[in-house]
Amino acid sequence: MLFFVLCVQVAVKVLSEAPPAPPQNIHVDKWNLTWTPATEEGPVNYTVQYRSFDSTVWRNVEACVQINWMYCHVESTKAEAEHGCVMLRVQAGRWGLTSDPAQVCNRHGDSCTPEISLTAQPGSLTVHLNRSHGLALEYGDHAIHRVYYGKEGEPLKEFKDTASSVSIDKLQEGQRYCTKVQYIYYNTLVGLASCTQCELIPESGNPPKQTGVIVAVVVVIVMVILSLMVVLLISLRGRIKRCLRPPYQIPQNLISKPFLEHHNPICPSPSEERCDVISCISPDDLF
Known part of the structure; x- marks a missing residue:
């Protein structure tokens, strides 16, 4: 039992002499700053600081000094710098010792953070x-x-x-x-x-996955369209043939004049023998 108590005292002493690890996953979204604690046990508090780009002095955010929770609303710092562009950092503290400061990033671009x-x-x-x-x-x-x-x-x-x-x-x-x-x-x-x-970074000769998917989708769409066109042509082939069939009546201007004269029963053929018609013959004239 005494050995266990001594071990606990030594562990507490070691922890008290070592600063805590800095917080992790720190980011700000619409002036709401959040973070997660480091994976270590023990009581830890947090302090949020800011500075403008034309200053080298870090100042505490008044509402977020040695707090036990893991968020801080930092919109008040916007009025402390030109164009509202401030830099933020968070430090963990325990028994008077502080961690290395952890810089804050912005998830969304704004007038002070590039959008990429x-x-x-x-x-x-x-x-x-x-x-x-x-x-x-x-x-x-x-x-x-x-x-x-x-x-x-x-x-x-x-x-x-x-x-x-x-x-x-x-x-x-x-x-x-x-x-x-x-x-x-x-x-x-x-x-x-x-x-x-x-x-x-993709390897040479291997197109990005997104490009391959797009190509496959385009090929499928083209094949479906071609199949529908073939089915439509087969189902309408009879109607298409009737629409393309020419009329049976032969135009008159294509028939030659000699052909008409040859087949006209009223007009005699030029090859027929010409005869003189005798109008009248009496029997007395024959004797």
């Missing part, structure tokens, strides 16, 4: 971005996108700065690559980054 979509091709990944975003209209070409990328499960350390959509080449086929995008202004990060999105 991905297209994967053999050896490359295209990140589609909107060039005409709110910050670009305000700051012109000084406000652009920073595109982070890397293999799934690895830190996204590589990045490209671009004003519009960009293709990332020389990627390993058959591997999943992930990306997230954040606005930058004069090389300073602005607002929240988009939440990480991943795509599988």
Whole structure:
């Protein structure tokens, strides 16, 4: 029994000297910030902080300091920065020790977070971005996108700065690559980054699954249409033949004049012998 009590005291002491793990799955959706705790036991509280892109000082969100729940409404921070573009992070705390800060991402694009979509091709990944975003209209070409990328499960350390959509080449086929995008202004990060999105890079010679499905559907539709046309032609073949049959009456202009004269019973044939008609002969004239 004494040994068990000593083990518990040692475990409590070790836990009290080690900071807690940072929270996970942190994201904001319409100014509602949520997260999940790390997979460890023990009492943990959370503090949400924010800062504007023109400042280096992190400030606590007043309503979310050392809270025990796992959500925070952060709309009040919008008024603290120009264009409402703030960066957010969450720290876990226990017995006076705090975890490493965990950055917050935004699930949906808005005036402070880029909206992105991905297209994967053999050896490359295209990140589609909107060039005409709110910050670009305000700051012109000084406000652009920073595109982070890397293999799934690895830190996204590589990045490209671009004003519009960009293709990332020389990627390993058959591997999943992930990306997230954040606005930058004069090389300073602005607002929240988009939440990480991943795509599988297809192998060469193997068309994407979606393309194969589309081709199969088109082939089936064409075959059905051709079959219906054949059935329709077979069922209407008699009517089609009658419609195409020419009239039996031969036009008069196709019959030659000699042919008509030869077969006209009223007109004598030119080959008949001509005779003089004797009008009258009396018997007395014969003697």
